[in-house]
Amino acid sequence: MESAWKFDLVALDPSTRARAGLLHTAHGTVETPAFMPVGTAGSVKGIAQEELERLGVQILLSNTYHLYLRPGHEVIRQAGGLHRFMAWRRPILTDSGGYQVMSLKGLGRVTEDGVTFRSHLDGSSHFLSPERAVEIQLALGSDIGMILDECVEYPSSYETTRRAMELTGRWARRARDYYEQVCASRLGPRTSALFGIVQGGIDKALRRQSAEQMLEIGFDGYAVGGLSVGEPKGDTYDVTEYTAELLPADRPRYLMGVGTPADLVECVARGIDLFDCVLPTRNARNACVFTSEGRLVIKSARYASDERPLDPACACDVCQRYSRAYIRHLFQAGETLAGILATRHNLHFYLDTMRRIRQAVISGDFEDLLRRVRTGYLPTS
RNA sequence: GGACAGGUGGCUGAGCGGUCAAAAGCAGCAGACUGUAAAUCUGCCGGCCCAUGUGGCCUACGGAGGUUCGAACCCUCCCCUGUCCA
DSSP states (O other), rough: OOBSOOEEEEEESSSSOOOOEEEEEETTEEEEEEEEEBBSSSOOOTTOOOHHHHOOOOOOEHHHHHHHTTTTTHHHHHHTTTHHHHHSSSOOOOOOHEEEEEEEHTTTEEOSSOOEEEEETTOEEEEOOOOHHHHHEEEEEEESSEEOOOOOOOOOHHHHHHHHHHHHHHHHHHOOOOHHHHHHHHSSSBOOOOEEOOTTOOOOOHHHHHHHHHHHHOOOOEESSSSSSSSOHHHHHHHHHHHHSSSSSOOOOOTOOOOOHHHHHHTTTTTTEEEEEEEIIIIHHTTTEEEEEEEETSSSGGGOOOOOSSTTOOHHHHHOOOHHHHHHHHHHHOOOHHHHHHHHHHHHHHHHHHHHHHHHHHTTTTTHHHHHHTTTOOOOO
C-alpha cells in the first residue's frame, strides 16, 4: 500500500545499538532518536505551539482517551483534524488510552471486548475497544496511532502480567485488521501509521512472546510499553535492551513514557528511536528543573539569592535572561510564569540532549557521550 | 464616660475543666513526580534532650492573682482591640 510513511536509518553506532534515522510522515520528517513532548489534551501544558516549534520540537504526543472525552473526536474531525484544531503543523503521535486503563483504574473494567469506563470528568459511561481506539485516532488524523493495549502496574503478578500481555496481543490483531479495512476503503495513499505495543512487564519470556505476536501481525513501528511504572532502573534498561533486540531493525522503536535525561541516553544505546515523557513538563510546573549538573528543586530557599541562570551551560532563552533567584521567587509567589519558564527550559534541555545524542550517533561519538553521561556529565548546549 | 464583643503558636482561626504543645487553613522548610484525573501530592512545622517510644524536660493560649487534684478553658483585678451609645 502506498503511503507517506517511511522510516530510513541514516547511521548506526558501531559499539552500541544506538541508531539515527529519519521518520517521514504526512506532516513532515522527524529526526530520530526523537523526544516527543506530551500534549495530552491537545496542549503541552505551559507552552504554546509556536514556542514548541522554536524549541525544535518535531513531533508531539497527544491522547485518544482525553480528546475523545473532551472536546470529542467528532468535534476535532469537523475542525479538520487535530493538526488544524490545535494549529500544530508537524507530526502527532496519539496514545491509544491504554495507559489510562492503568492510571484511571477503578473507573474502568477490562473485558475481552475492550474497556468499559466512567469518565473522570463527569462520570458518564463509555466503551473503548481496539477498533474504536483506531477509529478515534483516524478521526483525529494523527500521523502515528497506537493500538489499544493493557498496561499493568508494577508490581503485578506473573498471571496478571501474562493475561494483560495476551489480551494486548489479541487486541493488536483486531486493531490491525480494523485499521487495514478502513484504510482500504479510503481513496488515496495512507497518511498514517499504526504501531504495535509489546507488553510483558519485566518477564523476558513474556516480552519475547509479546514481541513475536506483534511481529507476526505486522506494524509500521513497535513500542515497548509498560516500563518505567515503578520497576527498578536496572530492569527498565535490561528489558528495553532485550525487547528492542527482538524488533526489526528497519522499523522505528518507541519506548513509551521514558524518561529522565539519563534514561534517554541509556535507552538510545539499547536501540530506541522514540521517547515521550511528562517529566520535563510536569516537573517544570512542580519547580523541578533539569540541568547539566542534575535536577534542581528551584523553589528551594537555597536559590533565594542565586543570580545564576537555571543552568549556566544552557543556551535557552530562559537561561539567557532570568536568574534562579527570580524563578524561585515566581514559584514562591505562585506566579503562572514560574511553570511557563521552567517548562520552556526543561523542554529545551530535553530537545537539546536529544539533538546531541543524535549528532553523536552520526559523528561516531556516541560511545564517548554515553561514557560521560555515566560519569555524571549530561550534555547541554 | 457607658454597653457589648473579643484578646490562642508567623498569620487567619477552632477549642471553652483533664484525652491540648493546642483542630483546620495559609505562610515557611524539605522532597516526590517517567505513554499527565497533576501549576499536583507527601512529610516537617515552640525549644531542648535520650534521639528506641502511645518517651522525658522546659516554655506557651494578653498580664497578675485566685478556685481546683488538674485551667487556654471558671473567678477577680489590670492592660489592650473592635463595635455601638453618650
